[in-house]
Amino acid sequence: MHKILIVDDEEKIRTLISKYAVFEGYEVCCAEDGMTATELLRSRDFDIVILDIMLPDVDGFTVCRELRKTKKTPVIMLSARGEEYDRLHGFEVGVDDYVVKPFSPKELMMRVAAILKRTSNVSGDAFEYEGLKVDFAGRIVYVDGKKADLTPKEYDLLFYLIKNKGIALTREKLISNVWGYDFFGDDRTLDTHIKLLRKNLGSYSGLIVTLRGVGYRFEAE
Amino acid sequence: MHKILIVDDEEKIRTLISKYAVFEGYEVCCAEDGMTATELLRSRDFDIVILDIMLPDVDGFTVCRELRKTKKTPVIMLSARGEEYDRLHGFEVGVDDYVVKPFSPKELMMRVAAILKRTSNVSGDAFEYEGLKVDFAGRIVYVDGKKADLTPKEYDLLFYLIKNKGIALTREKLISNVWGYDFFGDDRTLDTHIKLLRKNLGSYSGLIVTLRGVGYRFEAE
DNA sequence: TCAACAATCAGGATTTTATGCATGCCTACT
DNA sequence: AGTAGGCATGCATAAAATCCTGATTGTTGA
Numbered sequence: 001m002h003k004i005l006i007v008d009d010e011e012k013i014r015t016l017i018s019k020y021a022v023f024e025g026y027e028v029c030c031a032e033d034g035m036t037a038t039e040l041l042r043s044r045d046f047d048i049v050i051l052d053i054m055l056p057d058v059d060g061f062t063v064c065r066e067l068r069k070t071k072k073t074p075v076i077m078l079s080a081r082g083e084e085y086d087r088l089h090g091f092e093v094g095v096d097d098y099v100v101k102p103f104s105p106k107e108l109m110m111r112v113a114a115i116l117k118r119t120s121n122v123s124g125d126a127f128e129y130e131g132l133k134v135d136f137a138g139r140i141v142y143v144d145g146k147k148a149d150l151t152p153k154e155y156d157l158l159f160y161l162i163k164n165k166g167i168a169l170t171r172e173k174l175i176s177n178v179w180g181y182d183f184f185g186d187d188r189t190l191d192t193h194i195k196l197l198r199k200n201l202g203s204y205s206g207l208i209v210t211l212r213g214v215g216y217r218f219e220a221e
Numbered sequence: 222m223h224k225i226l227i228v229d230d231e232e233k234i235r236t237l238i239s240k241y242a243v244f245e246g247y248e249v250c251c252a253e254d255g256m257t258a259t260e261l262l263r264s265r266d267f268d269i270v271i272l273d274i275m276l277p278d279v280d281g282f283t284v285c286r287e288l289r290k291t292k293k294t295p296v297i298m299l300s301a302r303g304e305e306y307d308r309l310h311g312f313e314v315g316v317d318d319y320v321v322k323p324f325s326p327k328e329l330m331m332r333v334a335a336i337l338k339r340t341s342n343v344s345g346d347a348f349e350y351e352g353l354k355v356d357f358a359g360r361i362v363y364v365d366g367k368k369a370d371l372t373p374k375e376y377d378l379l380f381y382l383i384k385n386k387g388i389a390l391t392r393e394k395l396i397s398n399v400w401g402y403d404f405f406g407d408d409r410t411l412d413t414h415i416k417l418l419r420k421n422l423g424s425y426s427g428l429i430v431t432l433r434g435v436g437y438r439f440e441a442e
Numbered sequence: 443t444c445a446a447c448a449a450t451c452a453g454g455a456t457t458t459t460a461t462g463c464a465t466g467c468c469t470a471c472t
Numbered sequence: 473a474g475t476a477g478g479c480a481t482g483c484a485t486a487a488a489a490t491c492c493t494g495a496t497t498g499t500t501g502a
Contacts, residue, residue, distance in 0.1 A: 104318040104336065151479060168360040186482055191459060193480085212458065212489065213373035217359060372490055407493055412449060414491085432501065433447065449498065455489070465482080472475080 002116055007037040007063065008078065009056050011214040013101075017050060022098045024113070034058035041067050047119075048112055052078045064099040068094045074115045078103070117166075121220050127162050129220040132204045134162060143202050153178070154197045161208065161218035170215040223268040223337055224248045228284065230277050234322075235397065238271060241326040242333070255279035262288050269333055273299040285314045299324070311364040348383050350441040353425045355383060364423050374399070375418045379387065382439035391436040400432045 008014050014030045023030045029046070031037040032037040034055045041049065041063070046093070053060040064075050074096040091134040097111050121127050127134040139155055143177045150158065156178050161169070171190055175183055195214060198205035208219045225247045229235050235251045242249045250267070252258040255276045262270065262284070270288070274281040285296050295317040318332050348355040352365040360376055362369040371379065378399050382390070392411055396404060415437060419426035430438045 104332070106317050107335075135362070152479065166356075167358045173227060180478085185480090188459090188483075189481055192461085195460065195462095210459070214360065264481075374491070404490090410492055413493090414452090416449065416451095428451090431448070443502100445500100445502090447498105447500080450496080452475105452493100452495100454491105454493090456489105458487105458489075460487070461485085463479105463483090463485105467480080469478085470476090472473100 001025065001027050002120075003029065003045070004112070005029050005031065005032070005037065005040060005049045007031045007032065007049065007060070008052040009054070010052075013052070013078075016105055017108065020109050021112070024109055025162060026112075028091060032056075033164055034060070034063045037063050038066050041073065042070070045071075046073055048074045048076065048116060050076050050078065050112070054080060057206070076115065084159070121162075121165070127220075129207070130204070132201065132207070133188070134158065141200070143204065145202070148200045148202075150197070150200055153193055154200060157193055157197055158201075161216065162220075165218040165220050168211055168214055168217050172215075175202040176216055222246065222248050222321055224250065224266070225333070226250050226252065226258065226261060226267040226270045228252045228255070228270065228276065228281070229273040230254065230275070231273075234273070234299075237326055238329065241330050245330055245334075246335060253277075254283070255284045257285050258284050262294070263291070266292075267294055269295045269297065271297050271299060271329070271333070275301065282310065282314050285316060289315045293365070297332060297336065301340065314366075333441060348441075350428070351425070352407045353422065353428070362421070364421070364425065369423075370419045371418070371421055374414055378414055380420075382437065383441075386439040386441050389432055389435055393436075395436055 004021050006014055006017050006021070006028060007030070008017075009032050011032070014032070018028045018030060029040065030045075031040055032055075033076060034057045037049075037051070037055075038058075049064075051060045055063070060077060064077075067073060067075070072094070075094070076097045076099060077095050078099055080100055080101050096115055099108050099111060121129055125136045127136070131142075133142040134140070136159070141150050141155065141158065148196075154204075157174070160174065160178050169189060175185070175190055179185065194208060198208055201207065207219050210221050211217055224251045227235055227238050227242070227249060228251070229238070230253050230302050232253070235253070239249045239251060250261065250265075252261055253276075255278045258270075258272070258276075259279075260280050261267075264341065268357050270285075272281045272284060276284070281298055285298075288294060293315075296315070297320060299320055301322050317336055320329050320332065347357060352363075354363040355361070356363070357380070362371050362376065362379065378395070381395065396406070396411055400406065400410075406441070414417055415429060419429055422428065428440050430440050432438055
C-alpha cells in the first residue's frame with residue numbers, strides 16, 4: 001500500500017484529495033504548512049507527495065528542495081491558475097508533475113497512479129520484486145536471498161533493464177546504452193549476455209521478455 | 222466530433238451551455254430531468270455529460286450512479302453555490318469534475334476540453350477503448366485485462382491502424398507503411414495479418430472495419 | 443446472379459533468437 | 473615477467489517463431 005503526503009493550507013482541498021486517495025486505496029497523511037511537511041518528510045518515508053506551492057510559511061518549492069537533499073520521493077505540485085511560469089522553476093527543483101487548480105480530483109489520481117507505476121519497485125536505490133533484489137548502491141543482486149554473481153556487463157545490462165522496466169527496449173537502444181554509442185559489436189553479443197544474465201537470475205529469468213524483431217523488456221509486476 | 226449531453230432543468234442554462242458547445246464544434250443533446258437523461262445515456266453513447274445536481278425528479282448523483290453501472294462516460298457536475306459538500310459525495314459516484322454555479326461558460330468549455338483530451342483514447346503513450354488497451358511504450362496489448370500475444374507484424378499493423386484511427390487506409394498505404402516502401406508482397410499477406418490480428422483482438426476484432434475495394438479502417442468510438 | 447473482392451488455411455521459406463564453444467584480452471597473483 | 477582465471481566477444485549451429493504464398497472458400501454489392 002502506497003503512502004501519500006498531502007500538503008495544502010486549505011482544509012477543503014486536503015479533505016477532497018484525501019477522500020479520493022483513500023478511495024483509491026492509498027494511505028494518506030496531511031500537512032497544512034511547509035515546516036510540518038518538511039518535518040514529516042524527514043522523519044517518515046512516503047511514496048509520493050502532493051504539494052501546494054502557496055503555503056503559509058515557506059513555499060512548496062522550498063519544501064521540495066529541502067526534501068531533495070536527502071530523498072527523491074516523487075512530488076506533484078499544485079499551482080493556482082496563472083502560476084504557469086513556475087513550471088520551469090519546478091523542474092530544477094525536481095518536481096515530477098504539475099496540476100493546476102482548480103483541478104479534477106480524478107485527473108490528479110490518474111497522475112499519482114502514473115508516477116507510482118513508474119517508480120514502484122525502484123525505490124531510490126534498490127529494486128525488489130518477489131525474491132529478486134538489486135541493491136543499486138552496492139551493485140549487488142540477490143536471488144532468493146542468495147547473492148548472485150554477476151559480471152560487470154551483466155549487472156549493467158540488468159540495471160538498464162530495470163531502470164526501464166515495462167518499456168520495450170530495442171537492441172540498438174540496449175547496446176548503445178549499456179555498451180556505449182560507439183560500440184559496433186556483433187548482434188549476438190547482446191544475446192549472449194542476456195543468456196548469461198538469465199542464467200544468473202535463475203527462476204526470475206522470465207522477467208526478461210524477448211520481443212522478437214525488437215529487443216527485450218523487463219517485466220516486474 | 223464529440224457528443225455532449227447537457228442535463229439541467231433551467232432552460233436558460235441549457236441554452237447557454239448549448240450555444241457555447243455548438244460554437245466549439247460539439248454535437249449537443251439536452252435533457253431537462255433525470256429520467257430522460259438516464260434513458261438517453263442508456264440508449265446512446267456520449268463523450269461527456271454535463272449534469273446539474275438539482276433536477277426535478279431524481280438528482281444528478283443518482284443519474285451518475287446509474288450511468289456508472291454500464292459506462293464510464295466522463296461527467297462534469299454543476300452545483301449551485303454553497304453545495305460544496307457535494308464535492309465529497311461525488312467521488313463515490315465517479316464524477317470527473319465540478320463547476321459551481323454561477324459559472325463562466327468559457328471555463329466550463331475549457332474543462333470539457335481538458336477531460337475530453339485526457340479520455341480520448343490515445344493519451345500520449347497508451348490507447349484505451351473499452352476492454353482493449355495498448356501500451357505503446359511497452360508494446361503490450363491487453364484484451365479484457367489479459368495480455369494478448371501479438372507477433373511483431375501484428376503489433377506494428379495494429380499500431381499503425383490505431384495511430385490512424387477513423388481514417389480509411391488503403392491496402393497500398395498499409396503495406397508501404399507497415400512493411401516498407403520496397404515491399405512487393407502478395408495482397409493476401411495483408412489479409413492474413415489482418416485475420417491474425419483480429420483473432421488476437423477477440424471480441425474487439427470488429428474495430429478493424431473492412432472497406433471493400435479500398436482497405437481497412439480502425440474504428441474506436 | 444455474377445463478378446469482384448475478402449477471408450481462410452496450411453505448410454514451406456525465412457528471419458530471428460538461443461545456445462555452446464573457442465578465442466583473445468585484461469587483471470591479479472605468483 | 474609469466475601465468476591462471478575471469479570475462480567479453482564472435483561464430484556456428486540449433487531451435488523457434490514468424491512470414492509469405494497460392495489455392496480455395498466465403499461474402500458482398502451491383
